[in-house]
Amino acid sequence: MNINDIIGQGGVVEFLRTAHKQNRIASLYIFHGPPSVGKTTTAISFAAGVNCADNPGIGCGKCKICKKFLEINHPDLIIISPVDSSDPKQIEQHQSDMIEQQRWRINESPQSMIRIIQIRDLQEKLKFHRWSASRRFVVVVDAEKMRVETANAFLKTLEEPPVDTTIILVTSQLNSLLPTIISRAQLVKFNKLKPEQISEILHQKYSISLTQAEQAAKLGNGQLQKSLKFAIDEDLINFRLEIIESYLKKSTADFVKICPVRINQREQMMILLEFMNILNQDCMYIKLGLADKIVNYDFKQRLVDYVKKVDITKLIENNDILEQAYQSLNLFIDPVLIRDHLIGEIYEC
Ligand SMILES: [Zn+2]
The missing domain is CATH 1.20.272 (Zinc Finger, Delta Prime; domain 3)
Known part of the structure; x- marks a missing residue:
């Protein structure tokens, strides 16, 4: 898979590819739009594409770098997502669960949020030079799930990320982010998916029969994860x-x-x-x-x-x-x- 395989977000993909081509990749993006339309998947594919040597800007999907990025297992791709507690051991477990289960949302309970300790840990990591990629990426999933004090602790890093580092905040609730953060970022808006685009994804990626995929897509009302649940x-x-x-x-x-x-x-x-x-x-x-x-x-x-x-x-x-x-x-x-x-x-x- 590469960024061209993202379904239903043609404008976004074109925008990101152009930014890469013109060497104008921002240091801070906010990917926002309805839940479950491919925002985080796009962020990760973008990170892979930017670093792929075989098909620069798009990604070949096959080389070692692409694979490691897409499997969220490259040291220059840092994913932060909400956790249930501030216990460092649990956070460590959460990080390894993400790689093992190949998904970034592990805890989805009401108390799960991005903790200040995760931000401090990230800041420590960013003090070091990037590992081997030409550009390091930090993707913050459900970025709205941050207390004000956590967001404030993050602010300095968002204002001045280290060189050759791009931070992507992913959210379906743009207005819940601090205005000071929004004003510093380049906003990238994702669209709601059409039922026919969802059924295409369900059919191609999850091998669900076309008739079943079409029904699930309509039941899921523009949300991929929901439609997938209705199908399986x-x-x-x-x-x-x-x-x-x-x-x-x-x-x-x-x-x-x-x-x-x-x-x-x-x-x-x-x-x-x-x-x-x-x-x-x-x-x-x-x-x-x-x-x-x-x-x-x-x-x-x-x-x-x-x-x-x-x-x-x-x-x-x-x-x-x-x-x-x-x-x-x-x-x-x-x-x-x-x-x-x-x-x-x-x-x-
Ligand atoms: Zn590649």
Whole structure:
């Protein structure tokens, strides 16, 4: 793989390649945009491409340097991502887990953040000359997950990185970064991916069948990781099937069984609402004679039969009910109340 293989971010790739060609690589970038659209992957591919001798600026993907960079295992590529604690041993473990598991997000709990000790450690490393690459790269994943004091400790380094070193801050929440940091960086904006681009990635990179990839991409709403989960996570795949079954049968008992109402199940409840929303949209498409647009194509005939019994005004009303449920969940209203509201308004009428 090289930077040209990044899907759906043509403008960004062109911008970075031009910067390299014109020898104008900045010392500080902020890669920002929606979650899970390839920001960190692009940062790493860019680092590999800049240092590759066989295909400079793009990367050959095969040489020793490219491989080591892409496997995040080159001493001149430093990746920092949120950790659960400030314990140096755990941080060390976290760094080796990243290389071993080939992913940069290891801890994704609410308390995971970038710790001041990680920044101090980075500053120590940057005091030394780079190892062997022509340009050293530091990639900070989820850079918004930094306390103000950590960001302030980092500021000096961001203002004046060592020569031949580029720092890339990656974030999906640009406004959560300190304005003093934003003003010093070159901003690079990433786009939301289109469903067809996501299905292409799922198909090519993860060998998922095209029809399944297309469905997962639509369910994932522009987010690659989410779409990938919808394509391969058995629990989620079954969850969708159960929701559709309960919906088509209007079975309150089944819905109560599957509806995630515990306090730690907020994310699943969110997914349930998204699934129901897409299901309702599918019903509307069928009602409007656009059955070829539906996402839950594997239930097409049953949905067609179901829609015959439902009025379009009810489907529009359902749309509002689901939107309201979504907002209630965001306001931390008791999920049991939300569930009972859905039962009363959608299942029992
Ligand atoms: Zn190479």
